Structures are given as C-alpha cells and as structure tokens.
Amino acid sequence: MTVRLRIAPSPTGDPHVGTAYIALFNLAFARRHGGRFVLRIEDTDRARSTPESERMISESLRWLGLLWDEGPDVGGPNGPYRQSERGALYRKYADELLEKGAAYRCFCSAERLDQVRKAQEAAKHQPRYDGKCRILPRAEAEARVAAGEPHVVRLRVPEDGFTSFADLIRGEVRIENRTVDDQVLLKSDGMPTYHLANVVDDRLMGITHVVRAEEWISSTPKHLLLYRAFGWETPQFGHMPLLRNSDRTKISKRKNPTSLKWYEAQGYLPEALVNFLALQGFSVPEGIEIFPFSRVVETFEFSRINTTGPVFDLQKLEWLNGEYIRKLGAEDLAQRLLPFARPGTSLETVRSILPLVQGRLKRLGEFQELTDFFFADRVEYEAGLLVPKKLEPARAVEGLRTFVQAYAAMAAPVATEIDREGRAIAERLGWKVGDLFMMLRVAVTGKTATPPLCETMVALGKDKVAARLDEAVRKLDGLARTAPSPAGQPQ
C-alpha cells in the first residue's frame, strides 16, 4: 500500500511558517516511500477563511518547492480539495453518527455555553460541555429539529475508559476519556468543525499517516473515537514539536516573523529556508547542517525527529542564507537579485556589481543598502568622516588632492593601478595605507564599510569617482577653514 500524507492549512491569514514546517516533513516521508502528498484546504470557518489567503498559501508552498500531487488547483481523484465544497458530505456522515448514537444534537445557545464555561472557570474546573442535551430523547430532538430550532451535533464521548495511540514520534500516548469534551462536530450553520471534516476527509482521501503539530495531541482521542464510531481503520499519527518564540512559547507573529511572505520579501532563499526548517527538530546522519531537501527525503525517519520544541533562531537562518547566497552561480544570483534592486535597474548593472557584494550579502534584501552609492547621483556623509584619526583637516585635504591628481592622470584606471598609486601616495605622505583608503572610501561611497575600494571605484566609473573626490575636497576645505584645530573631530 502506498503512503498518502497531506498538509491541511486553514486559509485564514498570511501563509504561516509552521505550515511550511509541517508540510516539509509530510512531503519528505511521502517521497521517501514513493507515496503521495495532498494539499487540502480547511476552510470550514466561513467567517475567517479567504480566497486571498488560500492563494498566498499555495504560492508560498510552491515558492519553497514543497509541491503537492493532489490539491484544489492541480486536481486529483479525491477532490474536491476544499472543505467548503464538500459540505453535503459531512452532513451525511454526521447523520450516520446520530443514527449510531455516537453523536447527539445539542440545542444549547451560545449564551448558555458561555455562562457554563465562565462558571466552570470561576470554580477552577476544566471548562467543558456539561452534557445537558446528551440525555435528550431522540424523538424530542428530532421534533425540535423539524420545528427549525438551531442546533449543533456533538460527539458522544464515553464517560470512562481511555483512548490511546502509538504516536510515530513520541510512542504511546494515553488519555482518559473523562477528560475529553463532547466536541461539536457540526456547527449550527451546517458546516463541520475541524474534527469531523478532518477525519472524514482523511478517510476519503486515503491518508495513511497524519503528521501534524503537537497542539493536536489532545484532540487525537476525539478523532480516534470518530474513526472507531464509523468502523474505519485509523491512520497512524505523528505529532511534530511546535516551533517556538525565543521565550519558548508557541511561535506567534507578535514575537517572531511567521509569514512566509515576509521571508520571501526579506530575500531569504527558498532552499535556505527549507534547509533551516529541516534543521528544526531534524538532523541528517552525517551531522552536516547544509543539505538540500532531497537529503531530507533520503534520510527521513520519524526516529530522527526531536521531540523538544525548537526555538526559531533568525540569526542562524541568516547565516545559512548567506551560505546559500555565496554558493549561487553569478547568473542565478543576478536573476534573483533583480527584483530586489531599485526599480529600473538592468540585469547588466546587477551583474556588474554582483562580484563586489556576493560575499557580503546575507539576504537579497540587503542589496539596495549595500549598493546604494552605485546608483545615487551624489553621496551624503559627515565631512568629519573624511579626516583620518590624529590628522588635521588641512593635512587631510592635502593628501586627498595628491590622490585626485594621480587619479586624474590615469587614462583608464584598473584596480591594481589604483591600489599601487594609493599605497605609493600614502608612503610618500607618511600616512597609514588604511587611513588614505578610508578617506577615499568615504569620499566615494559615503560609507565606512564597503566592498573593496579599488574594485568599487572601477565599477563606479571614472567620472562619478572624480566628481565625488572633488566634492570631498570641497568638504574638507570647508572643514579646514571652520575648524583649523584641533583636528579630526567630526562636529
């Protein structure tokens, strides 16, 4: 029998990094065993589900390369893959449960339930349905339904005994039935809740392994009870650890970026993000940290999944991303960088300055601020930055003029030539080479941290460099006039 796994996101907002995390391992297991991977949209919450959210989820999973064999957009033999399009189905199965006595109709109002819950909470008891409608005679219930009274359908959970299952990741889990609530299966709007829809669809879609987040452990008995009530064989369950904020609470957008769109916009590479996510709770036997998704597929075992919830460490992601960027081919990088360059920038331009920044980029999104001086007409900076430490502005401008002259004399300056001249001048003036180069760096780029200066000057072109050097001379002159001494103090 071939394995079938699924990812079942709810389209209620931005595509979540946790969705990708869970999808990744479902996909890996499916591929490892030559099985199928299904995308199912759980849009039974009419108030919160949006087509826009569904679109973004598909987009983001595709962006990451976590592709599904069956789903709402690609079709498949078990559709429809959107729960909102399967409504009649769930009602049929709810009827079956009612028929079998495994579920019952509940007419309690939201207000009453609210009151009950508040009272329980005040008494420090576990909030749960008090069972008022559980004992309603079938005939009375049917009469009230016929009269059009709004109601829900609830699962009739046994009052004693326990439900247990062998978790693929954690081993035996056993929960007392008395702690399980009579869960609503069908809402008063006729839509199923997650619990019903999930079980019915997993069954109908032939899902063999349910790999989902840890937060579902306590609802698993409800699902097991449903399978049992229907007389269905149960799939295997595996509960992944939860991604965490740095305070170890469940990852949330208040404390950590969670939208996959954010990671894309920041310029994280999809393959790096996937690699990073795989590192959260999983490791390959070789112990290396940089590996492609194919390596996850080849080595995936549930026993290699850690049970502790990993703290999502952006710093490490950043490092990994930088590693991936450095390994990218120049043409590939140029293509990926283009959308991050300022509008109107040509691919040729990106290509030409790429070698200067490739090793300095941790995110594609850093490209602009790293290279803004290439595109600006003029650069802005404090004149004081031009003055080497322990040097007076008047002396500084002297050195700068010397270089300007030498530079002007170069017909078509190349990096080695600029470097040679710079060093020679520094020596003649008795300056540290670094002091002169830093002054030039500020003059040419407006920054104190840049790609290698000589190469940068070549890439910038002689005209631009000359103009910026002249501007720097003017700034230094001004400084020398207003602050003859003590020197080198930026105002």
Added chain:
RNA sequence: GCCCCGAUCGUCUAGUCUGGUCUAGGACACAGGCUUUUCAAGUCUGCGACACGGGUUCAAAUCCCGUUCGGGGCGCCA
C-alpha cells in the same frame, strides 16, 4: 484548575532505542588571534550543557520512579 507532551552549551543539535569507546562532539551566536585598505568571508583559539533527587547496574546523558521547570490543549477556530 484538569489532561497531555517535553527537558544535553544562550540557540539548533549529535549521542538516548541497542548503558561502557562521552574528561559529552558539531553548528549558530559571542570573545580573542591571524589575514586584511574598511566590512564581510576564511582560518585558529576560547567561553559554554547532560534540570534536580532517588533507584537499577561493575558501569547511567543513555533504563525506571519522583520532583522541578518549560510548553501545549481544554472554542459552533483550525
């Protein structure tokens, strides 16, 4: 409050199943050195953990129990 899950450096982890090779290995981060025109990158070094207590055993990070701590769940959300 009740139920469940978990516990190795600050963080991600290897080792745990199948006890000895672990004076616990790697990576990120951090600190320092080297390299160097700056910043990165690279390289070397340093810092740094088996939560605690019992038990089993010749031997425990590893098995068992308890405690503590952390997390999750307890919706007509998923």
